[in-house]
Amino acid sequence: MSNFDADVIIAGAGPTGLMLAGELRLNGVSVIVVDRLAEPIQQSRALGFSARTIEEFGQRGLLERFGGVDVIPVGHFGGVSIDYRLVEGGSYGARGIPQSRTEGVLAGWAGQLGAEVRRGVEVTGLEDGADGVTVEVSTPEGPATLRGRYLVGADGARSVVRKLAGIDFPGTDPAIELRFADISGVPLRPRFSGERVPGGMVMVLPLGPERCRIVYFDRSEPLRKSPDPITFDEVAEAFKRLSGEDISGATVHWVSTTTDVSRQAAEYRKGRVFLAGDAAHIHLPIGAQGMSAGVQDAVNLGWKLALEIKGQAPEGLLDTYHSERHPVGARVLTNTLAQRILYLGGDEITPLLDVFTELTGFEDVQKTLIGMVTGLDIRHDVGEGDHPLLGRRLKDEELVVDGKKTTNFELLAAGKAVLFDLTDDSHLRELAAGWADRVTTVTAKQHDCDDGLDAFLVRPDGYVAWVSPSASRTEGLAESLNRWFGRPN
Numbered sequence: 001m002s003n004f005d006a007d008v009i010i011a012g013a014g015p016t017g018l019m020l021a022g023e024l025r026l027n028g029v030s031v032i033v034v035d036r037l038a039e040p041i042q043q044s045r046a047l048g049f050s051a052r053t054i055e056e057f058g059q060r061g062l063l064e065r066f067g068g069v070d071v072i073p074v075g076h077f078g079g080v081s082i083d084y085r086l087v088e089g090g091s092y093g094a095r096g097i098p099q100s101r102t103e104g105v106l107a108g109w110a111g112q113l114g115a116e117v118r119r120g121v122e123v124t125g126l127e128d129g130a131d132g133v134t135v136e137v138s139t140p141e142g143p144a145t146l147r148g149r150y151l152v153g154a155d156g157a158r159s160v161v162r163k164l165a166g167i168d169f170p171g172t173d174p175a176i177e178l179r180f181a182d183i184s185g186v187p188l189r190p191r192f193s194g195e196r197v198p199g200g201m202v203m204v205l206p207l208g209p210e211r212c213r214i215v216y217f218d219r220s221e222p223l224r225k226s227p228d229p230i231t232f233d234e235v236a237e238a239f240k241r242l243s244g245e246d247i248s249g250a251t252v253h254w255v256s257t258t259t260d261v262s263r264q265a266a267e268y269r270k271g272r273v274f275l276a277g278d279a280a281h282i283h284l285p286i287g288a289q290g291m292s293a294g295v296q297d298a299v300n301l302g303w304k305l306a307l308e309i310k311g312q313a314p315e316g317l318l319d320t321y322h323s324e325r326h327p328v329g330a331r332v333l334t335n336t337l338a339q340r341i342l343y344l345g346g347d348e349i350t351p352l353l354d355v356f357t358e359l360t361g362f363e364d365v366q367k368t369l370i371g372m373v374t375g376l377d378i379r380h381d382v383g384e385g386d387h388p389l390l391g392r393r394l395k396d397e398e399l400v401v402d403g404k405k406t407t408n409f410e411l412l413a414a415g416k417a418v419l420f421d422l423t424d425d426s427h428l429r430e431l432a433a434g435w436a437d438r439v440t441t442v443t444a445k446q447h448d449c450d451d452g453l454d455a456f457l458v459r460p461d462g463y464v465a466w467v468s469p470s471a472s473r474t475e476g477l478a479e480s481l482n483r484w485f486g487r488p489n
Contacts, residue, residue, distance in 0.1 A: 010154055014278075016295060020276060032118060036155075053295050053296065056295060078341070079194055079339075082360060122160070125164060150272045156278045172337075173261060177259045180215040184212070202216045216235075230257055267322060277291075280297065289373065304317050312437075328378060390467055418442060421443045428454075433488075454473045
């Protein structure tokens with residue numbers, strides 16, 4: 001008998017909350033997602049997602065739902081141009097995919113898997129108990145209560161869940177403001193990486209044949225003093241002053257602003273309450289890193305929560321959500337603040353910009369910056385060993401299983417861990433048999449990623465947790481399986 005409405009209550013039906021709902025449903029965990037908005041958003045701050053997030057969508061077979069994903073090969077760091085193809089699998093992210101479309105894709109996927117989304121429902125209170133969380137909500141029909149084993153706040157920068165849980169949100173207050181507008185009917189040349197101009201910065205991002213987004217920073221008014229929403233007349237005046245281009249006759253679809261406020265939750269977990277996405281970290285939007293980090297939070301947390309709910313998680317597994325994702329979020333805040341200085345600083349930063357530009361002439365410097373922005377260089381602590389694959393993402397490569405061609409990502413689509421046996425080793429398969437309900441073992445041939453390995457273990461989030469040492473094909477495997485997936489049956 002259960003007194004829970006769902007195993008997990010998720011506050012927030014944005015990309016983070018919906019991705020987490022799908023991850024949990026893949027693992028048979030019941031989910032209710034609540035969102036205060038009666039309808040999905042139509043406007044989109046994010047216009048794509050990072051190279052690592054493209055891979056994570058690929059791991060779940062979601063890319064085809066977007067109808068194909070074009071990538072941006074050349075991007076920037078702080079306005080300094082960088083060819084992101086220098087890193088294998090690297091790009092400046094998906095081109096021109098608005099957040100509203102991403103939410104639609106994820107909502108369809110999570111819904112097909114059985115996730116329940118309730119709109120017009122806002123969290124108003126919570127009580128974190130010994131065996132579950134009681135969540136008070138307001139609904140169109142009046143106040144109500146939901147019970148879940150866990151609660152995840154994916155409810156944005158002003159997260160109600162974070163405040164009710166008493167989790168600190170330290171960081172820096174805004175110092176500058178970017179203004180932007182989505183317009184059509186006025187031909188403008190693209191400025192993908194933005195351009196420093198006297199008085200600030202201007203950017204033009206194509207959104208289709210007739211539509212574009214203009215973004216600018218006006219150094220003469222770094223933070224607007226008026227409490228009223230910005231008007232398009234203000235935008236058009238400033239854009240002409242900064243760029244020399246007249247957009248006053250454009251058709252206006254959306255006008256908004258954003259700042260460089262940078263904050264990060266002190267704890268990603270407090271008892272049975274977790275934070276993810278903008279509820280856990282906010283920063284200046286550069287390179288779609290915010291939404292991408294939120295999706296990555298969800299992929300990291302989902303399988304761990306599922307194992308805990310099913311009574312299979314090893315001790316301390318849920319704590320690795322904070323220990324793995326908090327440093328990643330902190331690095332995003334650091335790099336976006338550094339880019340803000342390079343991108344939007346005045347004449348006083350010209351010497352710094354000159355030195356930085358010279359440094360980016362070195363390929364290793366560019367690769368470091370690319371890894372930082374894309375998330376492709378993330379490496380988790382998975383235990384002893386110095387093999388270059390350990391703790392890193394598994395790239396999508398071809399292999400042959402049972403005489404049929406497949407890929408790494410196709411094998412990860414079910415949301416389970418995968419043990420790759422590259423030598424048809426019966427002893428290895430026998431050892432792993434006790435975890436068969438959590439780990440899929442495949443005997444693979446012609447794997448492009450073997451690097452001389454006999455076997456390797458990949459977590460559900462796509463990170464390599466164990467590789468076979470040269471001395472023994474199975475040494476350390478049982479310890480790794482226990483560490484990440486609990487005791488065998």
